[in-house]
Amino acid sequence: MVTAEELAYGMERESVAKGPLEIFEGGGQVVTDRDDRQTVGEPFVDNPRVSARNVNVYYDEKHAIHDVSLDLGENEVLAMIGPSGCGKSTFLRCLNRMNDTVASCRVTGKINFDGEDINSPKIDVVPLRAQVGMVFQKPNPFPKSIYENIAFGARIHGLARHRYELDEIVEGSLQRAGLWDEVKDRLEQPGTGLSGGQQQRLCIARTIAVSPEVILMDEPCSALDPIATAKIEELIDELRKQFTIAIVTHSMQQAARVSQRTAYFHLGDLIEAGDTKTVFTTPRHRLTEDYITGRFG
């Protein structure tokens, strides 16, 4: 069994050594035509937590995501990779309807969460987002105290009736985000005064403070240095026990390290999805292989 890191660093050599993939040793279909945009691999899982079917996203006339169908399994980390502008962030933002805030954005297709289509007009986004939390690319703590940053979500959702309950939520969230020891003595100081990595962990703590079931992470480490990144990655691995996580990342190493399943997007198409190890070691689509071997992207 190779570790994630070995996998991440080893795969390039392996793929290059093999040359163009024409025979797939694991069996199944191999796509060599770069223009074939059918999804290959295993986009679906048994008992999915979230399942998207035929999702299309338009920004005005621009068709940003074409017919994507993908499942998020329970307690797994799904990594979405792909070159810039491939639609992975847009797809992620569909999962808690953050695209609603973009006036020109239109989403079609079904995204099932708890047996209901979240795009249906019946669904209220407030409880949806309480269950499907989100961590953004750039750490965006509120310009308030660390305590207030965490407490805000719990307070608006009425999760704490008394001050001590709120204190517990704040402490628990910060502890799970691995930030408690660093900030416990300065909870009243502004969250914006923390370092970049700490701010991002504060944002994660803020997200888990409202006890969501799914956490969406949109390139959470892209603004951070390697040490802070390592801490966040450890945290993601830890959080997986309790939450279902979808993470968009530009770093294939990171995808390999933290995720169980990986989805590769290319110009608005979901090209390949499947077990992380499989996708990285034996990609079935030519585009995936090109990307993970560094030929483009």
Place this chain on the structure above:
Amino acid sequence: MWCVNIVSSMSDLEHTGQRAINTVYAGLGRRYAAERRFRLYGMLAVLSGLAFLVVMFTSIISNGYSAFRQHYVQLTVEYDESRVDRNEPAASDFEGIVKSSMREMFPWMSGRSDKRKLYGLVSGDAAYAIRDRVGDNPSLIGSREALWVLLDDDADMFFKGYVTPVRRQLMSSGITLALEGEKAVLTGDEAAFEVIVTAVRDHLQAQLAVARKEFEDMGRLLEETEAGGDRDEVVRFKAKLESLRMQISGLQARISSTSLNEELGSGMPSFLINLDGVYIRINAITATGVSGVVFAEDVTGLPTIFDQWQLVTLEMPPADRRLSDKEIVVLLALQDRGQVESRFNSVFFTAGDSREPEQSGILGALKGSMYMLIVTLLLSFPIGVAAAVYLEEFAPQNQWTDFIEVNINNLAAVPSIVFGLLGLAVFINFFGLPRSAPLVGGLALTLMTLPTIIISGRAALKSIPPSIREAALGIGASRVQTVFYHVLPLALPGMLTGTIIGMAQALGESAPLLMIGMVAFVVDVPQGFTDPATVLPVQIYLWADSPERAFVERTSAAIMVLLGFLITMNALAVVLRKRFERRW
């Protein structure tokens, strides 16, 4: 300069090498020169701005600072039972008390017009001051006391030096006084009256110069007319020329004569001689000395020889000033006796407007402005902020909101008098609200201020990074929660700035108030939002329009109060902004 060195050395290199860096160096001097030039322009702009500011403040302050002090006169007031009615003190003849007090002090002001002048030196407010004094202490009736009362504005202006420059010289060459009825004749050696003689000669010289100029002009005119051939005109001009020649020779003779014998007319400075507190106004200058009128009741006890005396010169001729020599002598005498005092002008801050400058104050206009701004703030801030928040955060982006936005921007550019017309038509004529009321003024100014607040509010909301909104929405906050917990507090400092700018604009506005009757002479200090009132800029305008000299300084003082009000408001805005400001 190092860059100059580089440029000179690089110009040699240019011939030898083709490297791009050579071209860069060649252009460097020009670039730095442009930078220096630009910096110079900027500094010049700032300095000229500052210079104008300094000029403005110097002018306002130098004109207005004297308005903060006011001269008072001490009267010996007799609460005579024949004048003050014990049962009904309010109906008593307090003016008579003031008059008799003045008469007692200056009995030599005896003619009808002299008496009127004498009484006019004390403010009409003196009678009210005495009434209030008796009203508060009825036990005073039947007694007498010294009471400080306001001087009239002209007298106040005299003591502030605006009526005429006064020069006092102590003379130590002896003179002899001889009285011939009303007339006083003073004799002394040449040195004693040298100042007066010189002044008279100068005056004659000036007259001579004017006559000569006129003579030359007339001569030229005559030549032209002769060429034209109009007989009648020529005759007339010749006669005029002849009379001018006579006048010139007469003046020359008067100037060159060793012993002057001249009357001092009202076109010349006044000379007063102060002999131990008795003033003599010089009327004529003779070969042996001067003669004049004594301004005192009883001069029999005066000595006849004075070793030391004071010459008081009132440099502005009586014809050109508001106070006659007699009035000034009265004032000088009061000052000599220590019965005039300069005090802080509390009336200015506690009274409403008045036709009498010494009784007029800024309080009415200040309160009017305050009430009006309260109405404006209470209406325009919540409405403006709500509109900005709705348009920026909640309204769908469509043609309707575009249309509204264009219209709001246009409203900001509408001339303010239009809002006054609107206020007249809607608030007064349709809703029947009272005229001249701060309530209506505030409503009209709300219309004017709203666009400013909405536009600045939207700009402030736009400047909040969307990441804050996403963060709140991402953990399930509703839009209202997002806006009110996170976006609005961050945008508030910017909104406050816009509001203060709008308020400052409203404070300085007078055009919209024309139509709703707030540009008016209002004496009473308003006590509420519906009392007739006026505002500071209007008060400044009304005073600037008044002919009295005392209103000139009050105008500048009112400007200072207005600026003070503005600076206070702006300071408050800065404090509030600092309080609400958060960084992210």
